[in-house]
Amino acid sequence: MTQDDTVALLLCHEPAEGLGAWGSTAPRAYLPCLGHYRLVDLALSSLMHAGVDTVGMLVQYCPHALMAYVGNGDAWEMAGGGRGIQFLPPCQTDAGAVWYHGALDALRQNIHFLEQTAPAHVFILWGDRLCQTDLHAMLAQHRRTHAACTVAAVRRMVDRDAGGAVLQIGEGERLLRVGGGGAPAQGAWETTGTFLFRADVLYRLLCEYRACPLPPTDSLEHLLLPLLFQGACVSVYRHAGCFRRIATGEDFFASHMDLLAGACPFPPPGLPLRGNGTAHAPHWIGAGAAVRRSWVAAGCTVEGEVEQAVLFPGVTVEAGAQVAQSVLLPGACVRAGVRISGCLVGEGVSVTATAVYPRAVHGGPVGMLWAQAPEEAIHIQGGAAS
Amino acid sequence: MSLAGILFSNRNDTSLFRLTEERTAGAIPFGGRYRLVDFPLTDLAIAGARRVTLVSNGNFDTLLEHVGTGEAWGLSPHGGGVNTVTPFRYPGSTMFHGRMDALFCMRAGLERMQEPYIVLGDCHTVFRIDLCAVLRAHQASGAAMTLVCAPTQETGDVRGGVFVAAGEGGRVCDVTVAHAFPGALRWTGMAMLSRVQLLSFLSAAHGLGETSFVRGVLLRQSRQQICQVYRLAGPVAYITDEGSYYAASLRLLQDRTVYRTWVGTGAKALRTTAPEEAPCLYGEGAAVRASLIASGCRIEGEVEKSILFPGVRVAPGASVKGCILLPGVTVGRCASLYAVCADAQACIRPGSRLAGHPTLPLFLPKEKVV
Numbered sequence: 001m002t003q004d005d006t007v008a009l010l011l012c013h014e015p016a017e018g019l020g021a022w023g024s025t026a027p028r029a030y031l032p033c034l035g036h037y038r039l040v041d042l043a044l045s046s047l048m049h050a051g052v053d054t055v056g057m058l059v060q061y062c063p064h065a066l067m068a069y070v071g072n073g074d075a076w077e078m079a080g081g082g083r084g085i086q087f088l089p090p091c092q093t094d095a096g097a098v099w100y101h102g103a104l105d106a107l108r109q110n111i112h113f114l115e116q117t118a119p120a121h122v123f124i125l126w127g128d129r130l131c132q133t134d135l136h137a138m139l140a141q142h143r144r145t146h147a148a149c150t151v152a153a154v155r156r157m158v159d160r161d162a163g164g165a166v167l168q169i170g171e172g173e174r175l176l177r178v179g180g181g182g183a184p185a186q187g188a189w190e191t192t193g194t195f196l197f198r199a200d201v202l203y204r205l206l207c208e209y210r211a212c213p214l215p216p217t218d219s220l221e222h223l224l225l226p227l228l229f230q231g232a233c234v235s236v237y238r239h240a241g242c243f244r245r246i247a248t249g250e251d252f253f254a255s256h257m258d259l260l261a262g263a264c265p266f267p268p269p270g271l272p273l274r275g276n277g278t279a280h281a282p283h284w285i286g287a288g289a290a291v292r293r294s295w296v297a298a299g300c301t302v303e304g305e306v307e308q309a310v311l312f313p314g315v316t317v318e319a320g321a322q323v324a325q326s327v328l329l330p331g332a333c334v335r336a337g338v339r340i341s342g343c344l345v346g347e348g349v350s351v352t353a354t355a356v357y358p359r360a361v362h363g364g365p366v367g368m369l370w371a372q373a374p375e376e377a378i379h380i381q382g383g384a385a386s
Numbered sequence: 387m388s389l390a391g392i393l394f395s396n397r398n399d400t401s402l403f404r405l406t407e408e409r410t411a412g413a414i415p416f417g418g419r420y421r422l423v424d425f426p427l428t429d430l431a432i433a434g435a436r437r438v439t440l441v442s443n444g445n446f447d448t449l450l451e452h453v454g455t456g457e458a459w460g461l462s463p464h465g466g467g468v469n470t471v472t473p474f475r476y477p478g479s480t481m482f483h484g485r486m487d488a489l490f491c492m493r494a495g496l497e498r499m500q501e502p503y504i505v506l507g508d509c510h511t512v513f514r515i516d517l518c519a520v521l522r523a524h525q526a527s528g529a530a531m532t533l534v535c536a537p538t539q540e541t542g543d544v545r546g547g548v549f550v551a552a553g554e555g556g557r558v559c560d561v562t563v564a565h566a567f568p569g570a571l572r573w574t575g576m577a578m579l580s581r582v583q584l585l586s587f588l589s590a591a592h593g594l595g596e597t598s599f600v601r602g603v604l605l606r607q608s609r610q611q612i613c614q615v616y617r618l619a620g621p622v623a624y625i626t627d628e629g630s631y632y633a634a635s636l637r638l639l640q641d642r643t644v645y646r647t648w649v650g651t652g653a654k655a656l657r658t659t660a661p662e663e664a665p666c667l668y669g670e671g672a673a674v675r676a677s678l679i680a681s682g683c684r685i686e687g688e689v690e691k692s693i694l695f696p697g698v699r700v701a702p703g704a705s706v707k708g709c710i711l712l713p714g715v716t717v718g719r720c721a722s723l724y725a726v727c728a729d730a731q732a733c734i735r736p737g738s739r740l741a742g743h744p745t746l747p748l749f750l751p752k753e754k755v756v
Contacts, residue, residue, distance in 0.1 A: 035665035036681065267664075279458075279662055281649045282418030282693075287676040295665035298419075298681045311665070 003051040005120035006139065009088075009107060010043055012127035013060035013100050018248040020370050027059065029127035030066040031246065032329055032347075034259070034266070035295040035310050037275040038069060039246065040127040045267070045274045048076040050135035052123060053083035056113040058106045060090055060099065075276035088113060103220050108206045114199060122202050124220065125194040130244035130255050132267050133194050138237040141173070147235035148201045148227055151175065152194035154243040155187055164190035165221040167236060175234040178224050189236065191221055192243055201227070241268045253344045253366045256310050256327050260295060280313050288319055304334065308361075325361050343367035389517060390466070390501035390581075391430040391438040394485055395423060395449055395509045403628055404729065404749050410442050412509035413449040414631065415712050415730070417638055417649065418680045418693050419660045421452055422625065425514065425648070426507040426576070428657045431459040433517035437466025437501065441488045443473055443481050458659040469495070484597035489588055496585060504584050506599070508575030512623040512634055514647055514654075515576070520616050524578050529614035530607070531579040531587075533558060535571035536618040546626055548573040548600055550608075550615060558613040561604045571615060573604075574622060620647045632727055632747040635710050639676055639691055663696050671702045680713075687717070701736070708744060726750065 012029035019031070029040040047055060055078060059066060072078075073085035088110045090099050100106035107124065114122065121142065123135065133152050142150040153167050167189045168177040197205075205223050227234050242264040244255040259266050267273045280299030285291060291306045299314040304321035311317070315328045318336040326340050331348040334340060338351055342360025345351055349369055357367040395412030405414050412423035423440070430438055438461055442449060455461070456468035471492050473481045482488040485506070489496070496504075503521060515534060524532040535550055546563075549570035553559035566572070579587075587603050596602030607613055621644045623634035638645045649656050663682030668674070674689045682696040687704035695713040700706055703720040710727040717723060718736030725742035729752040734740065738756050742748030750756065 036662060273664065275662065277662055279419075279655075279658060279660070281656070282678045282680040283666070284645075285674045285677050285679060289675060291668045291674055292672050293670055294668045296668065296679070297665040298662060306668075 002053060003121075003139065006050075006052050006123065007054040007056065007113075007117045007119040007121075008047050008052050008123035008125065009110065009113065010040075010047075010055055010057045010125060010127045011103055011106065012040060012063075012066060013058045013103075013106055014128060015061040016128075019246075019252070020249060020368060025062055026065050027061045027063060027128070028246065030069065031128070031252070032312055033130060033246075033252075034256075034273070035297045035312055036277060037273055038066075038277070039130065040066065040070065041273055041275045042130065042132045042267075043125050043127045044070070044073075044076045044078075045271065046125075046132050046135045047123070048078065048274060049271050050139060052135065053078045054117055054119075055085045056088045056110060056117075057085055057127070058088045058100065058110065060106075063087070063089065069276055071276060076274055086113070104209060104222060107220075108210045111203065111206050111210065114203050114206075119199045122197050122199050123194070124197065124202075128246065129193060130242065130246055131192055131194075131239070132241060132271055132273070133192065133237075133239050134241075134268065134271065135194075135196075138194070138196055141235060141237050142196045145173070145233060145235045148198050148232040149224065150196040150235040150237050151224065152192045152237045152239045153189040154192050154239045156190050164192060165219065166190050169236050173236050173238070175224070175228065175236050178221055178228065189238070192239055193220065194239075195220060195223070196237075197223075201232070242266050249344055249368050250366050253327055253360065254363070257308075257325065257361050260293070260308060260310060277313070283311075286319065289317075304336075326367075340367070340369075343369050346370040388501060389430065389433055389435040389503050389505055389521065390499055391426065391435050391505045391507060392441060392489070393423065393426050393438060393507050393509055394441045394488070394575075395446065396441075396443045396482075404751050405628060405631060406445065408445065408752055409448040410445045410509075411625070412440070412442070413446075413452055414510075414625070415695055416512065416631075416635065417656075418678045418695055420649075420656055420658045421449075421660075422509045422512065423449060423453065424656055424658045425512055426505075426509065427453070427456070427459045427461075428650075429515050429517055430505060430507075431456075431461055431657065432654060433521070435501075435505070435517075436461055437469070437499070439469045439471055439492065439495070441471045441482070441485075441492075446470070446472065452659055454659060459657045482597075484602075485599035486588065486591045486602045487597035489584070489599075490592050493585065493588060496581060496588075499581055502580055502582075504579060504581050506575075506577045506579075506584075510625045511574045511576070512625065512648060513574060513618060514620055514650060514656075515618060517578070520578055523616055524614065527556070527614040529557070530583050530612040531577055531603075532614045532616050533604075534574045534576040534578070534616045534618055536574055536622040538566055538570060538572040547624065548575075548604065552615040552617075553611065556615045556617075557611040558608055558615055559611055561600075561608040563600060563605075571617065572622075572624070574618060578616075628727070628749055629746065632710065632725075632744075635693055635727075636691070636708070636744075638678060638693065645678075660696065669702065695730075708747075710747075729754070732756070 016028040170176040283300035286303035289302045293308045296311045297313040302317045303319040304317040307324045309323050310327045312330040314331045316333040320337045321334040322339040324341040326343045328345045329347045332345040333350045335352045339354045342357030355367045360366040395410045414422045549562045550558050551560035591602035625631045666683040669686030672685045676691045678693045680696040683698045685700045686702040687700040689706045692709040697714045698711045699716045701719040704717045705722045708725045712730040714731040715728045716733045721734045721738045725747045728750040731753045732750045733755045
């Protein structure tokens with residue numbers, strides 16, 4: 001059902017720092033994920049399922065590939081009839097040209113989007129998180145509780161630093177406090193970065209921030225503090241499904257290995273993912289191939305052995321090659337007779353020598369087989385130690 | 387903008403039985419994620435055509451849903467896009483009795499078209515062709531019409547086949563129907579001619595009361611030697627019945643050259659509108675060999691020399707050999723399938739054993755539960 005009174009601001013402006021050569025040419029939201037999709041597909045699919053079809057997409061860092069991929073939003077049923085995706089890059093005005101300095105600054109530079117669309121509720125979410133929230137349920141809770149803001153939260157896992165603010169939740173899912181003393185404990189609820197504001201509340205907050213210098217920490221959680229101080233109702237939506245931040249190549253690798261092992265069902269039932277990638281032919285499994293416990297995308301050619309691996313579109317595993325516990329990004333190739341284990345192979349990289357990282361799936365070092373340019377063959381030193 | 391296409395999607399609908407019960411021949415799934423109409427549509431789009439007319443007598447819901455506006459092939463609505471011609475368009479009109487009948491119904495549109503050349507084609511013949519090369523050859527030959535033909539080694543079923551004898555310089559000097567003589571070339575169903583020439587043929591055929599393109603044009607013109615043959619070098623498959631559909635599909639697995647020619651790569655890749663689904667999941671007990679697997683499948687059993695379309699499920703312990711499983715087919719635990727072609731959404735219950743023969747495959751209708 002279409003939510004005519006709700007719009008979304010999708011934050012896709014951040015670079016993919018910490019991802020080496022891979023992240024230097026595109027924003028993090030454009031990173032490939034889950035064997036076929038891009039990270040931005042998760043947020044756009046969530047919005048599509050919630051019926052939100054007017055989206056402002058904040059872009060800044062190398063946005064061309066992302067903008068070309070998203071197009072007019074037709075793939076997510078967001079085109080025509082007054083609906084659509086509007087790209088919101090930093091721009092030149094009479095006051096000068098200013099880049100986005102963080103999420104809060106990016107939002108307040110686009111306050112005109114709220115004036116132009118005049119919604120009743122506004123979603124703010126990140127386009128670069130491995131997370132698919134049921135935004136329809138979140139919106140229903142927001143309406144039911146008449147909250148000024150609803151914030152999505154997820155349980156913190158001890159083996160990773162999610163980087164969100166810890167929330168203290170009272171009765172009736174009401175937020176009592178943001179942050180807390182000491183190190184965050186396992187099982188604490190922390191923000192996922194998805195917020196749902198009443199439009200008038202958000203507009204007022206952004207106007208106030210526009211008049212002030214930037215706060216010391218430019219995180220979106222900062223928007224909640226004045227609301228709590230004023231005693232406004234801030235509701236917490238508990239997200240039960242998968243949630244991962246992809247800050248480094250190791251995060252990316254670990255997330256895919258977790259999902260492949262079935263750590264949590266993804267995508268959630270009833271919320272199928274939608275992408276806008278290039279169509280590929282069905283993949284070919286050769287007569288001498290063996291594939292087990294793996295995801296294989298379209299356009300792949302597998303003639304060797306593949307075990308517990310994620311093969312993105314167009315990957316080639318030649319005869320006699322062995323691929324175990326690895327993630328191979330689009331167009332990667334493992335040459336005949338080569339064995340790789342515990343590796344993340346970059347886009348278009350051709351692996352011509354054995355690379356084994358046996359402890360990668362247990363949190364040990366991961367073999368990052370990047371290339372500076374697609375199609376550039378690289379040679380990996382054989383049998384790298386864990 | 388020099389080419390426009392007219393594709394006839396209903397040919398052989400009756401002999402394809404279960405495959406065309408709920409769809410027309412152009413909409414038959416093929417090669418793991420495509421439909422037969424994708425082949426001529428892609429080649430027309432690559433050659434720069436922006437307008438394609440689909441002619442269908444009926445059963446065309448799936449075809450229209452698949453083709454849509456033709457955007458996926460680059461056939462923008464602003465350049466003409468995809469038009470559909472169906473019968474009963476005017477008071478008193480009936481079903482189309484042949485290609486000339488259908489073309490006569492759309493003659494007003496033909497007169498308005500800007501494109502100087504027309505490509506006529508069928509949907510049941512699988513091949514890839516460079517239509518720019520055909521156009522160059524057609525212009526160089528000065529012929530009234532160019533027929534795209536392929537060498538034939540046919541010894542068995544030649545029902546419905548049109549065979550031509552090429553004389554000096556490639557001129558058509560004889561045409562036979564359903565009779566393959568030594569040295570004959572088989573017509574693929576594709577012809578190229580100027581729009582003016584087509585209108586001229588149309589008037590002549592209508593005056594004689596001919597509704598068939600073969601009778602009204604090919605057989606009549608063969609003696610005058612005004613038609614030229616364009617020899618197709620690549621692989622061709624004529625899908626005239628269920629057995630030939632099965633055989634053509636398995637050629638994709640048996641010969642990688644055939645697969646690469648038909649599916650193509652880069653700018654020549656076969657285009658389609660089928661949405662790409664999530665990657666295929668291979669489970670613990672998966673054993674897959676020599677097969678084409680589409681995205682969205684979940685395989686936990688054994689699959690060999692088979693083609694699986696999107697969303698097929700093969701449960702643990704199941705065995706699938708020499709099969710074509712169309713979208714959404716479910717194979718239950720420990721079921722065994724050999725030489726079976728299961729149409730969309732068919733369900734094979736756990737423990738079932740179904741077997742056809744490579745020369746006489748077992749066809750399961752759509753949504754059949756076994």
